[in-house]
Amino acid sequence: MTPGNGRPWLPVALLLLQVPGCSSLSGPNSTMGTVGGSLSVQCRYKEKFRETAKYWCKTPCLRDIVVTKEADREVRTGRVSIRDHRADLTFTVTLENLTEDDAGTYRCGMDTSGLPGYMIDLTFRVVVSVSPGELCTPLPHRPDMCFSLSPNIYFLLLVFLEVPVLLSMLSAVLWVNRPQGPWVEVDSAG
Template sequence: MTLRSGVTWLPSALLLLQVPGCLTLSGPEQVTGTVGGSLSVQCRYERQFKENNKYWCKSPCLASLRTKIVETTKSEREVRSGRVSIRDHPATLTFTVTLESLTESDGGTYRCGIHRPWTEGLIDLTFQVEVSVSPGCLSLSCPRRVTGTVGGSLSVQCRYEKKYTDHNKYWCKGPWLPPLTRKTVETTESQREVRSGRVSIRDHPATLTFTVTLESLTEGDGGTYWCGMDRPWTEEPFVPTFPVVVSVSPGCLSLSGPEQVTGTVGGSLSVQCRYEKKYTDHNKYWCKSPCLPSLRTKIVETTESQREVRSGRVSIRDHPATLTFTVTLESLTESDGGTYRCGIDTPWTERLIHLTFPVEVSVVSPGESHTPSPRPCFRLPDLPGHPLVRTDMELKSWLK
């Protein structure tokens, strides 16, 4: 179908595409195994997709071609289809796909995916993984590339041969120049799990793997690392190491804040929202949901010249030095309760819609209590090349 604008559209029902930008679903970009062996792919998802079906498919993953190889269901967290199995781990917000008895023909482009009903989103969430199968015997294999988001965490699983079960395993940042290489973290014969600051390593002899986890990621964590095994030079003339490129993206942390805040009648409450550095000079605002421009629902908004603005009982203050802005509601009444949004005003030249984050405000009588719960960041998906022309009615439905 071709629109008058000249943009060619495929029926969206046929597409299972990767949503760029926000890393709602992430995993290794490349994994490697050997003929006759097995490999595992671990994909990480957000809490909001805990109950959704997870699947593994061979690219291009067109629904019309029925390319899903294996898929979980609400009642079956672990499913097997031939040599391929998938297991959902809701407790850790990950799912693992395992390919066994590998053949060279298993190499290719796959996608781990999350099924979303049409009521939830436009398309399924998928993440591309390149699978390579080597005929040789890899003493040590790992994903070649892994991606995480600022403030989040990522894991790298490395697989080794049985003869290295009792050897020390380690993780270091490149370039790899023994004996000058400084190991970030290393297991020992007596310590199978070791932590050093934000980095931990755990050896799993039963599965012949070890896992390195990096937490509280920063953009400075990106770079080339090496997973390795420490071995006496008397055994072999080389030390098994494998390079892993780590990428850290701003991801979906464009705008984040508390999910719920509570105040008491007659008192005040504050909401602090955090944003990315690139939005330092943008206007910040507070509005009552659904926050449609046509309804003029902005209550208070900063400007380039006014970092602090008040409107009646509500004030907003931007703190560029800490990349946060704070909204304060004073002299609270019960009618102040409801769903609001902290937002960032972005020109149409930058993105189709503003960045907003929903905040549920509760106002209780003195003496009552309410415990808020944390919420992951919220970001509407970017679809480059696919203009989202929405009516106010459609936006109201989206923003609820």
């Protein structure tokens, strides 16, 4: 089979499957968290990379955000940690206290520079999305704490609590200001 220019593409595609490290690292394509929350990304690797340093970077990956060394099991840099679970051939990256600036494209990576046959590091792309946090209502007796209500709860509170209270108040105002009907005076003297 050949593409439009007449070159055979199947041999090239099959050759790519034989490139060392091809599909040696995998993980989710995307993940999502909320502002103030945390999220974790788990990347899976092959047995031969058990002792290889793992890292996490934000593209264009000019520097690693967090990286393990061969002997490290867990490393933390600021709000980001990476933990290598060598028993199950995965490493987990956790981002804490998320901000909207944390959204973007990241890479799970392995430093294969010291391994024969690898000219570039193995990486896997992960798109991170960060949504605004849930609505937070401060507690009256503890302003430093809050409880979260979803928009559906706000709607229900409006319909079943606030609307009846407003209607009751309106009824009271109308009753107090109702027009006074004509009074018929009764003569008791007569």
